[in-house]
Amino acid sequence: MSTLLSIAGVSKHFGGFTALSNVNLDVAQGERLGLIGPNGSGKTTLINCVSGALKNDAGSITFKNENLNGLAPHQRTRRGIARSFQIPRPFHSMTPVENLAVPLEYVTYRGVAHKHDIKGEAEAILRDMGLGDKMHAACAGLSQVELRKLELARAMAARPALLISDEAMAGLSHAEVDEVLAILFKLSGTGITIIMIEHIMHAIMRFSERVVCLDAGELIAEGVPTDIVKNPDVQRAYLGA
Amino acid sequence: MSGKMSSMGGNNRIFVGGCIAVVLAAIALMTGVRTDYVFNASYVVLQFIVLASAWNILGGYAGYVNFGTSAFFAMGGYTALFMIKMFNAPLLVQIIAAACCTGVLGLGIGLISLRLRGIFFSIATVAVAIVLETVILNTDYFGGAKGLQMMRPEPIAPFTSYDTMLFFVMVLMAISAVAISRYIEQSWIGRGLRAIKDNEEAAECVGVPTLKLKLIATVVSGALMGAAGAPLVMYMRFIEPVSAFSLNYSVSALAMPIIGGTSSWIGPVIGALLLGSVQQIVTVTISSELNVLIVGVLLVFFVVVAPDGILGLVRKLRTKNSAKGDAKGGAQ
Ligand SMILES: Nc1ncnc2c1ncn2[C@@H]1O[C@H](COP(=O)(O)OP(=O)(O)OP(=O)(O)O)[C@@H](O)[C@H]1O
Ligand SMILES: [Mg+2]
Numbered sequence: 001m002s003t004l005l006s007i008a009g010v011s012k013h014f015g016g017f018t019a020l021s022n023v024n025l026d027v028a029q030g031e032r033l034g035l036i037g038p039n040g041s042g043k044t045t046l047i048n049c050v051s052g053a054l055k056n057d058a059g060s061i062t063f064k065n066e067n068l069n070g071l072a073p074h075q076r077t078r079r080g081i082a083r084s085f086q087i088p089r090p091f092h093s094m095t096p097v098e099n100l101a102v103p104l105e106y107v108t109y110r111g112v113a114h115k116h117d118i119k120g121e122a123e124a125i126l127r128d129m130g131l132g133d134k135m136h137a138a139c140a141g142l143s144q145v146e147l148r149k150l151e152l153a154r155a156m157a158a159r160p161a162l163l164i165s166d167e168a169m170a171g172l173s174h175a176e177v178d179e180v181l182a183i184l185f186k187l188s189g190t191g192i193t194i195i196m197i198e199h200i201m202h203a204i205m206r207f208s209e210r211v212v213c214l215d216a217g218e219l220i221a222e223g224v225p226t227d228i229v230k231n232p233d234v235q236r237a238y239l240g241a
Numbered sequence: 242m243s244g245k246m247s248s249m250g251g252n253n254r255i256f257v258g259g260c261i262a263v264v265l266a267a268i269a270l271m272t273g274v275r276t277d278y279v280f281n282a283s284y285v286v287l288q289f290i291v292l293a294s295a296w297n298i299l300g301g302y303a304g305y306v307n308f309g310t311s312a313f314f315a316m317g318g319y320t321a322l323f324m325i326k327m328f329n330a331p332l333l334v335q336i337i338a339a340a341c342c343t344g345v346l347g348l349g350i351g352l353i354s355l356r357l358r359g360i361f362f363s364i365a366t367v368a369v370a371i372v373l374e375t376v377i378l379n380t381d382y383f384g385g386a387k388g389l390q391m392m393r394p395e396p397i398a399p400f401t402s403y404d405t406m407l408f409f410v411m412v413l414m415a416i417s418a419v420a421i422s423r424y425i426e427q428s429w430i431g432r433g434l435r436a437i438k439d440n441e442e443a444a445e446c447v448g449v450p451t452l453k454l455k456l457i458a459t460v461v462s463g464a465l466m467g468a469a470g471a472p473l474v475m476y477m478r479f480i481e482p483v484s485a486f487s488l489n490y491s492v493s494a495l496a497m498p499i500i501g502g503t504s505s506w507i508g509p510v511i512g513a514l515l516l517g518s519v520q521q522i523v524t525v526t527i528s529s530e531l532n533v534l535i536v537g538v539l540l541v542f543f544v545v546v547a548p549d550g551i552l553g554l555v556r557k558l559r560t561k562n563s564a565k566g567d568a569k570g571g572a573q
Contacts, residue, residue, distance in 0.1 A: 051446060077448040085446075091439035093504075102436045105429055107448035158448055 004029045004193050005050070005081075005162055009059035012045055012217075019045045020217045022059070027162070027195065032188050034208030034225065035197045038237055041214040043197045044086055047164045051083045052076045064161070078107050082160035084151035086167045086197075090139045096150055097122045097135050103158040122157065129153040129183055145176040152183060163187060164195045169203055177203055201229070213237065256423065260416045267412040271405045280408040282525075284476065286517035287411040288469050292490060293497035293509035294415075294422040295465035299458045300495060301503030302431055304438030305354055309366035310494035312373045313343045313463050315485035317470025319383055322480055325391060326382075332410065332472065339471035340464040347463020351456040358441070374486040388481025391474050407476050418465050423506035425461065434458060466494075489533050493520075496540040502552025511551055 005027040012020040020042045027033055037043050048054040050061055052073035061068045068076055082103075091099050100122035109116050126135045129149045134142060142150065148168045155163055165184065169177045181203055188194050198204050204211060204225060211228040213221040215237035221228055228234055270279070292310055300306045317339035324330035324338045346369075353365050378386050393403045400406035425431050433454045436444035445451045474480045493516065501512030516539065520532045547554050 053442060053446070072450070072452070073442075073445040074448045074450050077446060083446060085443065089440045089443040091436050091443065093435065093439050102432065102444070102449060103447035105432060106450075110448070154443075154447055 002029050003027070004031075004064065006062040007046070007050070007059070008062070010046070010049055010056045010061060011058040012042075012049060012054060012056050018217050020049070020056070023214075023217070023219055025212060025219060027193060029161075029193060030188075030191055031193055032184075032207055032209045033193075033195045034204040034211040035195055035214065036199070036201075036204055036211060036228075036234075037214035041237070042217040043214055044166055045217075046214065047083060047166060047195070047197065050076075050164065051081055074106070077103070077158055077160070078110070080159075080161035081164070082155035082158050082162070083164040084148070084155050084166055084168055086170070088144075088147035088151050090142070090147060090150055090154075092139045095136045095138065096126055096131055096142075096153070099139070099150060099154050100125055100157040103154060107158040125153050125157055126150075128186075129156075130179065145172050145179065148172070148180060149183065152180075152187075156187065160192065162193045162195070164197070166197045167199065168196075169198060169200050181207060205229070256420075260420065263416060264412060267409060271400075271409065277402070277404045280404045282521045284404075284408050284411050285521060286513065287408075287415040289493055289497060289513040289517040290415040290510055291411075291418040291469035292466055292494040293501070293513040294418040294506065295462045295469070296494040297498040297503055297506070297509045298422055298425055298434075298465075299462040301498050301508065302426060302434040302438065303455060303458045305358075305455070305458070306363045306495065307350070307366045307462070308363045308491055308495070309350075309370035310466055311486045311488065311490040312366070312370035313346060313466035314470035314473075314490045315377070315482070316343050316346060316373060317467030318473035318480055318485050319377060320467065321471040321474050322383060322389065322391070325474065331397075332406075332475065335474075336410075336414075336468050336471040340468040343467025343470075344460045344464035346467070347459040347461070348456060350463065351459030354455050354459065355452065370486060370491070374482055377482045377486075384481065386482060388479060390479050393475055393478055403475065407472050410472060414468060418469075419506060419510055421461060421465065422509070425458075426506050430454060430457060489536070492533060492536055492540075493517075496536045498550070500539060500543045500550055502550030504549070505552055508550055508552045515551075 003026045007023055007025040010020055010023045011018070023046060035043055035046070045054065049056040050068075052068065052071055052075070056069075063076070063079060063081060066079065068079075071079075091102065097119060101118050104118045104121060109118065123135055126132060129152060131146060131149050131153060134146055139147075139150070152163075152165065152168060168184075169180050172180065177200060184194055184196065184207060196204070196207055208225050211223065211225050212219055213228060213231070213234045215233075220233045220237060221231045223231065270283075292314065296307060296310055320339040320342045321335035324335045328334075330338070350366060350369065354362055357365050377383050383389065396403045396406045400409070425434070433444065433449045433451075436447070436449050437451050437454060441451055470485070473485065497512030497516050498509040499512070500516060501510065502508030516536060519535060523529075523531050523535055543550060549556070
């Protein structure tokens, strides 16, 4: 399988604090990768570097064989990287359909003179994500799980090659976790590469083909899910032993 | 949004029709009415339509609150003064030069928005106004604190008085400003700015070039404010820093859209017509000092009672009525 995303020697400091140090990670086309690590280990910081929200201090990030350094987040989105936010960030003055219309207009149909049926497509994506009955509701009335789904739906509207889901399931009920997991599986089935950040281990175990573990800004382990949970370094990082 | 787009053609025709009607009404007024008071009062209201519409492009659509409208307005006036002193430039050239200069100032403010958001951005705009006023106060070429008196040239035919000419120029400027503000709101730019207002990081991450859009907003907004200030010299026949940089411009330019409603181009127009007329009536009947007070009181009232302005109130009433209609329909 060919490499879609390549993170090489990436470091990030906040003042004197090292959030990421020399992280190396390749993600293959079509892979389902789980990214785990204790609170504050640098998971969100790493995907902020990939999505362009933060600039990495050292190293390089390559996507589809193109070095992303210096590209703004919106340029990376146009190249096929989409993310959801750990804390949902809907466009709150808009309905879900209008939320999705933004990436549809700015990425998917950018430069297309004849603006396709954006509304229809937004509705189709939302229906697919199980938000069919809330498509034209106010965002303020959405529940947590609906907001998470909206995050994913809006990310998907840009038709990404890589989707990074940052704790889309945190705080959800068992049934809701299964719902979101089913959505991610479905997306993966269409050929999209997915990086899933999650604390919920059974979700990680079911979803991931491969899991990597961050601890204090360093990648400490990598392997298939069943090996990762047995890995002593991972156990130490989580238990603090 | 195909449904929206097909109805847009009809809306455009109504808008253009409205603009033509305003111009015709202005011409009728100029041929029929002979008192300069009417022109002066209308001139001020029109000037506020430009300022409020310009302010709303950045403050209403993108959510970046500019407290320094007076800086742009005064810079427009002083650019015009420079063009008169230096080149004896005609009014149109003064306006274009003013718009260019304040457009560049807008670009600078836009670059500030790279680093500062929210209240910090707003404070920076106040600082810009203070710095500019200080510079003008200490520049003899512009008359310093005392200001400068300027002679009006002859009005250009077919105008018979300079007042009516300025009035007509302001009519055209107000129509242009409203048309630009309306175009931005309804275009991809406006939809992107709205995403920025809601959540800038999320907007950037779903492909909105936030910096580019903010710069478009600050430049256009700044240029329009400067253009509105350009005729000030000829209107007053005099320019001095304290009145050109008056707080009234900064406060009114943000109060009018907030009172009218910031989400749409029509909000600032409603606000300017309402507040501008009230101010004019108060100036004549009581005193001009009371203006800022009235603006302040109305602003506080609206922020508390109707934070989405008159537009928001109308919308609320409409949804209430349609909900009633639905309920009736459902009972059958
Ligand atoms: N903008 C910032 N400025 C300063 N420190 C930051 C910043 N962003 C993150 N950090 C710090 O970097 C470390 C890593 O944070 P990060 O959000 O990447 O952790 P995480 O692995 O995503 O944790 P969680 O599981 O709680 O989401 C934390 O100690 C955090 O306090
Ligand atoms: Mg995190």
